[in-house]
Each structure stands twice: as C-alpha cells, then as structure tokens.
Amino acid sequence: MTPEQLHNAYTAQVSPFLAALPDPGLRTLFRQQGDPFFRRCALALWQAGGSPLTPAHGGWYNTLYTGPKPKETLFWDMVSQGEEALPLPPFLPRLLAYDRTTGRQTARAFLDLLAGLLPLLAGADGGHVPPRAAAAQAYWDGLFTQWQQAGLPGNPAPTPLDFPAPAPGAPPASPDPTPAPGQDEPAPPQPAPKQAEAADPQPTLEELLAQLDALVGLEGVKAEVHSLVNLMKVRRLRETAGLPTPPLSLHLVFVGNPGTGKTTVARLIGQLYRAIGILSQGQLVEVDRSGLVAGYVGQTALKTQEVLQSALGGVLFLDEAYALAPASPTDYGREAIEVLLKGMEDHRKDLVVIAAGYPDPMEDFLHSNPGLASRFPKTLVFADYTPPQLLAIFQGLCRKNGYTLPPETEAAAAARFQALYDGRDAHFGNARTARNTFEDAVARQADRVAALEAPSREDLMALLPQDLAGA
Structure with missing residues (x-):
C-alpha cells in the first residue's frame, strides 16, 4: 500500500481507541507512547524472518502518527534502531491497573486494537507474511495470557489475527541480500518460527550484555555498566539470602558530546535492570525540557508528573538535562526539578533517572538544587569516537x-x-x-x-x- 493509505488505515484504528480512553492521564500517556510503540512493532515485523529494511520502509514508518505530523525520521536513523523483537507495550501495566480499580476494559480494548494493527503493519510492504504472522500471533497470544492472568472483565475469547494472503507475484518477505557462493538468486524465506520460540520477546541478561559488548568503542562505559550489573546481581542475591542491603541510588549522569551512544546505553541499562529484576518493565522514556516545562504557573508539575508516571518500571532519560537548571528564580525549570526529585524518592525501587548532556553544563545542573548531586552518585563519561x-x-x-x-x-x-x-x-x-x-x-x-x-x-x-x- 502507499504511505498515505497506511497512514489513513492506521489513524482509522488508533484515533477511535485514543478518543475512547476514559481517563485524561491515560490519553496523555498513550499520545506520548502509542505512536513510538507501534513504529517499533512495525520495524520488528518488517524484519521478521531475516527480511532487510529498505528506504521504502522509511516512507511507511514516517506515516505512523495520529497527532501533528512529527519530524521525518531518516532511513538510516530508522535502521540504526535495530528493532528485531516485538516490544512490550510500555503503557499496558497502567491500563491493567486502571481496569482493576475501575472495572473498565481499556486493556482488552488495546489488545483488540493491536490485533487489528499487527496485520496492517506486517503487510504494509505487500510482501509474503508467514514469518511475520507467526511472530505476531505468538506475541499477541503472550499479551492476551497476561491480560487473562489479571482476571479483569471483558470478552475471554482471544481475537484471531487476520493476515491477508500475499499479493500475486509479490516478492518474498525474507530475501537474503547476499546469496551463498554459487547462487544466482536470493535464498528462499526461512520456515516460520514456532510460536513457542517467539512467545517471549524479552532478551536475556546474557544477550543484553552481548549487545552492550558489541557496541563500537565505549570501553570505559561498558566496564562501568558491567560493574553496575554485578552490583545489582549481588544485591539481589543478598536480599534472597536475608542479608541487609544498604541504600543505593540507581540514578546516573551521562556526560559526553552528541552521537556518543548515550541513548543506546540508557536503553540497554533499562533492559538489563529488567532482566535482573531491579525494574519491572525496563522501558526507556526520553524527554527534554520541552517535555517537562509548561508555559504557565501550575502546569509544569502536572506535565512532569505525567512523564514520571509513564516511566515507572523503567528508565527516564533526561536529554540536555542542564536546560532545566533555572536561569532565574521564576524559571519553571525549578518546579520540574523539584517534582523529579520527589518522584525519584517516591519510586526509588522501580524508576531509574539518567540525566545526560555536555560535561560542563551538567556540573551546573547538579549544583542547581541541593538534592540533585546526592541523587546522582555515579557519572559515566562518553568519549568522542576515534x-x-x-x-x-x-x-x-x-x-x-x-x-x-x-x-x-x-x-x-x-x-x-x-x-x-x-x-x-x-x-x-x-x-x-x-x-x-x-x-x-x-x-x-x-x-x-x-x-x-x-x-x-x-x-x-x-x-x-x-x-x-x-x-
């Protein structure tokens, strides 16, 4: 389908769901996390079975939005995200918790929405979809099981995913761009993976550490992260053994110039802490000053609180955090910092905040509030690439x-x-x-x-x- 057709079909499904959410906080959360989540789903589905991404996928990727049109993501930035496993919905725990309290069915409505969107996204490029269908169905089945275990009201029957047949003459979804020696044509698609193999999209601790070690450069940062992981593992072992564990702040400061891998490492830390059991979800929520500070009195606290809620269970990544340091006593950045500090204290067992930026301005940020420096005991330095x-x-x-x-x-x-x-x-x-x-x-x-x-x-x-x- 054309990018315009995909955009229209996507918004036709997502917009009614968004409008029907009964709670304003849930609507705000879904506006922040919905489109990025479905984009990640699309990337994973397009690569199922080993299919490579092409520049044409960039066109489809950039049409997945429901609000104001965002800045277009370049194809190479899209490729660098490397989504090869379907992500867990970062907002699903909030929907489940809301339904437990109110008796509503927002989580089940989301699963039904996902059942309609997964086939749409998988077939956007018109290719054969068997590997994608198998991965998507197993992924959806896993989420449905999670919903069932919550014991919430709603239709107990699963929603089958309706994948259309490939268009006649459509190219396979999994071409191999590099044929084996002696082959003139790309290899045929690999058999569809078994559902049991795709049921858990979460990588293991060993796999995540391998991803960390595979990053180019950053040797000092890798050593620091390995040390943090070891510290967390031993703390968990001491807790299991009934031994005391002294208080420990998990929050970090990343200093370095742009493009040195700070966001990539922050995403891995969230997943590593999830794999160890320190964080319940491990998602990464990125935000800068504009995502926290409002233009008039009283709204900055609400805006910052909503962002904190969306990051619970994972990592809140504050890019260019020094921009929050108040330039004057009346700057609203001061209010955002105070709300962040309270949130870091209230949710210290299930939230990691990483403040990132240039080295010198980050020093000013840490000294802009008496409580900041003590909350960020460790700094990781990201050197320029050689x-x-x-x-x-x-x-x-x-x-x-x-x-x-x-x-x-x-x-x-x-x-x-x-x-x-x-x-x-x-x-x-x-x-x-x-x-x-x-x-x-x-x-x-x-x-x-x-x-x-x-x-x-x-x-x-x-x-x-x-x-x-x-x-």
Missing part, C-alpha cells in the same frame, strides 16, 4: 545494508574520518557523522550507478572513493 571507531561504525552500516567497500574506499573513508576528527568542535556528531557520511555516500553512489546502462550486482553494492567525495 577515527578507527568511526570507520568501524561506517563499515557496520555498509554491511548491514548490503554495500561493499573496496580497499581504496576504506582508505579514503579512514582519511576522511581522521580529517573530521582532527577538525572537530562542540558540534561534532560522532556516530551521527558516520551515519551522515554513509547516507551521503549512498546517495552519490545512486547517482553514479543510475547512469550505467546495465549495472551488475557488484556495481549496485560497491561504494567507490568518488562516492565519498561530497560526503
């Missing part, structure tokens, strides 16, 4: 997206990253610089290959030094 690390990120993007780098292109890329690193300033983008370089190179390669009369497979995949010239 030229070899930038090259490794660039090479990883090429591999993931089916591009090859001849030796002369690798040498040209290495020289380019060295020059960018040597001339860096406060606006240096680090990993974003590597992604932008890749994106520009792909665009120039497309212009070059389009001029060829009959480009070969090698032509379509190879990035040449001239493709980097204007990156």
